[in-house]
Amino acid sequence: MKYVIIGGDAAGMSAAMEIVRRDESAEITTLDKGYIYSYGQCALPYVIDGRIPSTDDVIARSVETFRTKYGIDAKTGHKVTRVDSNAKTVSGVVIETGADFEIAYDRLLVATGANPILPDFEGSGLAGIHTLKTIPDTKAILNALDNSVEQVTIIGGGSIGLDMAESFVTLGKKVRIIQLGNQLAEIFDEDMAELIHEEARQNGIELIFGEEVKGFKGEGVVQTVVTDQGEHATDFVLAAIGVRPNTKFLEGTGIHTMQNGAILVNPYMETSLEDIYAAGDCTSHFHRVKQKNDYMPLGTTANKQGRIAGVNMADGAETFKGIVGTSIVKFFHLTLGRTGLSEREASELGLDYEVHKQKATDIAGYYPGKQEMQLKFIYEKTTQQLYGAQIIGRNGVDKRIDVVATALYHKMILHDLLDLDLAYAPPYNGVWDPIQQLAKQKS
Structure with a gap:
C-alpha cells in the first residue's frame, strides 16, 4: 500500500x-x-524571548x-x-x-x-514586517530584533498576539497592539477581556482599539503603521491577524x-x-x-x-469525537482559560441561556499565598446543561478549565459538578472547589 x-x-x-x-x-x-x-509551533514565542534556548529544543x-x-x-x-x-x-x-x-x-x-494571514497592505513588502508560524519565521524575528528595535507594533490581539506581546516586553521592547475590534482575545466575552486589558496596561502595553490597518511606510524598512485613523511610528511589526x-x-x-x-x-x-x-x-x-x-x-x-x-x-476504524472549544493562554501573571461556548456564541446560536459570575481563590482561603480568580459559567436556563466557562486568574486556572472541559465532553449539567471527587488539600484547593462553589449556589 x-x-x-x-x-x-x-x-x-x-x-x-x-x-x-x-x-x-x-x-x-x-x-x-x-x-x-515535527516541531512545537506553540513554543516559538518562548524561543524568541529566551525562555527556551533554541529552536532545536522544540523539534x-x-x-x-x-x-x-x-x-x-x-x-x-x-x-x-x-x-x-x-x-x-x-x-x-x-x-x-x-x-x-x-x-x-x-x-x-x-x-x-x-498559513498566517497578511493582507496585501500597501508597503507590506518592507523589511521589519513579520509573521510567526514556523521555525524560519522565528529565526527571522530573532535576527531582526537588534538594539535598533525599540518600538514593536503587533497587529491583532489573539493568542499569538498576546504571547508575543509578553515576549517582546520581556526583551525590553515598547509594545503596541492594534486591534480592529474593541477587545483583545475575542474568544473571551467583553467583561472577561477587561481583566486582560488591565494586565496588558500594567505591563506597559499600549492598546489601540477600533482602528483598521491600511498599510505601512518606510524607506526600505518599516517605520510607520498607517490606519484608517492615523499613523503610528514603529521599528518592527508582527502581523498576528489569524490563520487561513x-x-x-x-x-x-x-x-x-x-x-x-x-x-x-x-x-x-x-x-x-x-x-x-x-x-x-x-x-x-x-x-x-x-x-x-x-x-x-x-x-x-x-x-x-x-x-x-x-x-x-491503515484499515482501522476509529473516530474523532470532536472538540469542546478549550484553550489556555499565559499572559504575564494571568492565565486565561476558556472552554465551550462564550456568551456571545450562545447568543448567536439562539440558545436560552443564563450566565453566572463569581470570584474565588485558587486554594483554601486561610492558606498563605492564595490568589483570586474570576469565573464565568454559561448554561441552559431550565435544565442547567453546561454550555461553557471562562476563568481568568493567576494560579489554578488550568486545573479548573480542564475539569469543565471534561464535564462538557460528557454533557453534564451544573448540578453534576457537585458530585465530582476532586482533589483537596489546603495548599491546592478549598473543600469546595471554585467550580463546585458556583454550582452549589445555582443548584
Missing part, C-alpha cells in the same frame, strides 16, 4: 507513525515544502530520524501544487531545483496546516470545504474524495457543544486527528 502524506508536522507525522505501527509493508512518502518536521523528531529509524521517505522542499483524485497522483515542484515531481498514491492524507487553512492547491478537485477553505471531514477523517483523508489545521473540527463543524486550529487537535487518520488509512 502506497501512502502519501502532504505535511510534515503534527497531524501528518502523527498519521505516519500510526501507519508505521499498523502496516509493516507500508510505503510511506511525506511531502513538506519546508525543511523541518520532536528530525527528518533523518523518520527516514532511518522508521523507513519513511520524508521529502523536504517539495511544494505540492496539484492533486488528481482520478489518477491518484500528487504533483508539484522541488523548491531548490525547480524540477517537477509526481507521486502516485493508494491513500492520501492532506495535513498542510494553516492551506488548501488553495486543492481548488478544482471538487473536495468539500468550509467557507474559509478548511476541508470538511467525517469522524473517520475522510474527505468527500475517495481514499483522501485530511487532518489538523487545514480541516474542519466538529464542535460537540455547538453540534456542528467549526474551525479551531490547535496542536492538540491536529495530533488527535492525525493519529485517527493514520489508524483508518
Whole structure:
C-alpha cells in the first residue's frame, strides 16, 4: 500500500507513525515544502524571548530520524501544487531545483496546516514586517530584533498576539497592539477581556482599539503603521491577524470545504474524495457543544486527528469525537482559560441561556499565598446543561478549565459538578472547589 502524506508536522507525522505501527509493508512518502518536521509551533514565542534556548529544543523528531529509524521517505522542499483524485497522483515542484515531481498514491492524507494571514497592505513588502508560524519565521524575528528595535507594533490581539506581546516586553521592547475590534482575545466575552486589558496596561502595553490597518511606510524598512485613523511610528511589526487553512492547491478537485477553505471531514477523517483523508489545521473540527463543524486550529487537535487518520488509512476504524472549544493562554501573571461556548456564541446560536459570575481563590482561603480568580459559567436556563466557562486568574486556572472541559465532553449539567471527587488539600484547593462553589449556589 502506497501512502502519501502532504505535511510534515503534527497531524501528518502523527498519521505516519500510526501507519508505521499498523502496516509493516507500508510505503510511506511525506511531502513538506519546508525543511523541518515535527516541531512545537506553540513554543516559538518562548524561543524568541529566551525562555527556551533554541529552536532545536522544540523539534520532536528530525527528518533523518523518520527516514532511518522508521523507513519513511520524508521529502523536504517539495511544494505540492496539484492533486488528481482520478489518477491518484500528487504533483508539484522541488523548491531548490525547480524540477517537477509526481507521486502516485493508494491513500492520501492532506495535513498542510494553516498559513498566517497578511493582507496585501500597501508597503507590506518592507523589511521589519513579520509573521510567526514556523521555525524560519522565528529565526527571522530573532535576527531582526537588534538594539535598533525599540518600538514593536503587533497587529491583532489573539493568542499569538498576546504571547508575543509578553515576549517582546520581556526583551525590553515598547509594545503596541492594534486591534480592529474593541477587545483583545475575542474568544473571551467583553467583561472577561477587561481583566486582560488591565494586565496588558500594567505591563506597559499600549492598546489601540477600533482602528483598521491600511498599510505601512518606510524607506526600505518599516517605520510607520498607517490606519484608517492615523499613523503610528514603529521599528518592527508582527502581523498576528489569524490563520487561513492551506488548501488553495486543492481548488478544482471538487473536495468539500468550509467557507474559509478548511476541508470538511467525517469522524473517520475522510474527505468527500475517495481514499483522501485530511487532518489538523487545514480541516474542519466538529464542535460537540455547538453540534456542528467549526474551525479551531490547535496542536492538540491536529495530533488527535492525525493519529485517527493514520489508524483508518491503515484499515482501522476509529473516530474523532470532536472538540469542546478549550484553550489556555499565559499572559504575564494571568492565565486565561476558556472552554465551550462564550456568551456571545450562545447568543448567536439562539440558545436560552443564563450566565453566572463569581470570584474565588485558587486554594483554601486561610492558606498563605492564595490568589483570586474570576469565573464565568454559561448554561441552559431550565435544565442547567453546561454550555461553557471562562476563568481568568493567576494560579489554578488550568486545573479548573480542564475539569469543565471534561464535564462538557460528557454533557453534564451544573448540578453534576457537585458530585465530582476532586482533589483537596489546603495548599491546592478549598473543600469546595471554585467550580463546585458556583454550582452549589445555582443548584
